[in-house]
Amino acid sequence: MALDFVIIGGGPAGTQAATVAARLGARVTVIERDVVGGAAHLWDCVPSKAMIAAGAAFGDIGDAHSMGVQTTGTALDLDALREHIAGIVGRLESSGRRLLESQHVRIIQGSGRVAGPNSVIADTADGPIELHADAILVSTGSRPRVPDFAKPDGDRILTTRDAYPPRELPEHLIVIGSGVTGVEFVHMFQSIGSKVTLIVSRQQVLPQKDPEVAAVLEADFLRRGVRLYKGARAIGIEHTDTGVKVVCDDGRVAEGSHALLAIGSVPNTETLGLEALGIELNGGYVRSVDHHMRTSVPHVYVAGDISGKLPLSSVASMQGRKIAEHVMGLHVVEHRHLDYDKAASAIFTDPEIADVGLAEADAFAEGRKVRVTKVPFATTAKALINNDSRGFVKLVSDPATGVVLGGSIVGRNAAELISVIALAVTAGLRVSDVADSLLVHPALAEALMEAAE
Ligand SMILES: Cc1cc2nc3c(=O)[nH]c(=O)nc-3n(C[C@H](O)[C@H](O)[C@H](O)COP(=O)(O)OP(=O)(O)OC[C@H]3O[C@@H](n4cnc5c(N)ncnc54)[C@H](O)[C@@H]3O)c2cc1C
Numbered sequence: 098m099a100l101d102f103v104i105i106g107g108g109p110a111g112t113q114a115a116t117v118a119a120r121l122g123a124r125v126t127v128i129e130r131d132v133v134g135g136a137a138h139l140w141d142c143v144p145s146k147a148m149i150a151a152g153a154a155f156g157d158i159g160d161a162h163s164m165g166v167q168t169t170g171t172a173l174d175l176d177a178l179r180e181h182i183a184g185i186v187g188r189l190e191s192s193g194r195r196l197l198e199s200q201h202v203r204i205i206q207g208s209g210r211v212a213g214p215n216s217v218i219a220d221t222a223d224g225p226i227e228l229h230a231d232a233i234l235v236s237t238g239s240r241p242r243v244p245d246f247a248k249p250d251g252d253r254i255l256t257t258r259d260a261y262p263p264r265e266l267p268e269h270l271i272v273i274g275s276g277v278t279g280v281e282f283v284h285m286f287q288s289i290g291s292k293v294t295l296i297v298s299r300q301q302v303l304p305q306k307d308p309e310v311a312a313v314l315e316a317d318f319l320r321r322g323v324r325l326y327k328g329a330r331a332i333g334i335e336h337t338d339t340g341v342k343v344v345c346d347d348g349r350v351a352e353g354s355h356a357l358l359a360i361g362s363v364p365n366t367e368t369l370g371l372e373a374l375g376i377e378l379n380g381g382y383v384r385s386v387d388h389h390m391r392t393s394v395p396h397v398y399v400a401g402d403i404s405g406k407l408p409l410s411s412v413a414s415m416q417g418r419k420i421a422e423h424v425m426g427l428h429v430v431e432h433r434h435l436d437y438d439k440a441a442s443a444i445f446t447d448p449e450i451a452d453v454g455l456a457e458a459d460a461f462a463e464g465r466k467v468r469v470t471k472v473p474f475a476t477t478a479k480a481l482i483n484n485d486s487r488g489f490v491k492l493v494s495d496p497a498t499g500v501v502l503g504g505s506i507v508g509r510n511a512a513e514l515i516s517v518i519a520l521a522v523t524a525g526l527r528v529s530d531v532a533d534s535l536l537v538h539p540a541l542a543e544a545l546m547e548a549a550e
Contacts, residue, residue, distance in 0.1 A: 108236060
């Protein structure tokens with residue numbers, strides 16, 4: 098008899114787990130209340146990167162004259178952009194659905210909750226459906242955090258979910274929060290023509306990142322006219338006759354046409370019945386999971402943002418895949434657990450920023466001896482051909498063994514190029530392995546080879 102695997106939440110974690118478990122022979126049901134593909138497709142990764150791509154196209158046209166390309170009359174059509182983004186989301190949702198259906202995964206449109214150790218209820222438009230479950234995965238994701246002082250109205254006071262794009266282009270957007278999401282929105286709106294002010298609660302944008310990397314981004318923001326309110330925490334947002342004003346705890350006030358909240362997220366765990374089952378929550382996140390992502394109830398797994406690990410779509414997908422393998426007993430053969438320290442991540446600003454593994458600043462803080470090599474893209478022919486020689490590759494390795502421990506890249510296509518270092522870090526390759534690879538010329542990746550020499 099096939100094992101019944103019920104998944105609540107069809108984002109990257111849930112859909113990946115469903116695909117792998119179905120392939121391995123489970124009878125899988127996914128309960129999803131919005132769209133297959135999850136918030137990642139509907140609101141987060143996909144629309145934000147589509148907006149950034151539109152801004153990049155806009156900017157490239159503006160810059161093309163220095164390469165001899167004459168252009169006139171460039172303008173941005175917000176309605177067409179909105180339709181373009183809806184089209185991408187729609188295509189991803191239908192291809193995700195088709196993939197699951199081709200593997201005989203049952204998809205129930207509704208809201209799921211755990212009703213007992215082996216029972217899940219899907220509340221649908223036609224009433225509740227009770228499902229038997231031998232294994233349960235809860236992967237219900239998160240939503241934007243809204244502080245008490247703000248009342249998003251989808252018009253002037255926005256969360257990230259109101260912004261793809263808003264009804265009108267903000268003349269002056271005030272972004273509150275300078276983590277990854279905040280800086281991506283600063284870049285996104287500045288590149289399509291808004292004036293932007295960024296409220297930075299610390300003294301550095303991207304406080305979790307390598308200071309050298311953050312400094313490049315700050316310099317770029319200032320060059321592009323972004324106003325930075327450093328060391329200021331927003332404590333109030335008020336409507337004015339012409340827009341909004343954001344009041345900060347140090348007395349400063351930023352006035353603009355719109356405000357956007359980018360201060361983190363809240364896990365969707367309130368109505369799932371987890372606590373009634375004895376699974377403890379901490380600030381809404383599941384308090385503890387083992388390295389197979391099992392909760393204190395061993396056949397109930399959690400994945401994605403609610404697991405309180407790295408809130409990345411890529412991590413959620415990998416967790417989903419590993420859980421499916423564990424549910425189906427594949428962990429008894431060789432099984433590699435997820436190593437969050439080796440997860441690559443990127444920030445889609447201009448220049449892009451990407452990193453993986455050990456950062457130079459962390460090695461320094463730990464007093465660990467490392468070899469750091471840094472090569473600017475300006476040394477490569479491709480950067481000059483692209484007419485964009487900003488940024489660098491930084492490689493961190495073990496001086497005794499040559500094993501690659503980490504790296505960061507700032508520059509065009511950093512999010513793609515970091516894959517090479519991520520592979521080296523995961524596979525335990527040495528710098529000489531990277532240096533000996535025969536790469537394409539001309540290519541930005543040649544800077545990687547040089548850094549590895
Ligand atoms: C603006 C923004 C941009 C981002 N960009 C990136 C990026 O470029 N790259 C990256 O790796 N990460 C990015 N992230 C993070 C990424 O979106 C999340 O880490 C990822 O979506 C988490 O996946 P998940 O499967 O946990 O949840 P989600 O994608 O949130 O999916 C959860 C699903 O569960 C459903 N659900 C919730 N409750 C229930 C219920 N009770 N019953 C049924 N269904 C339910 C929801 O409708 C949703 O579809 C971004 C985040 C934000 C906010």
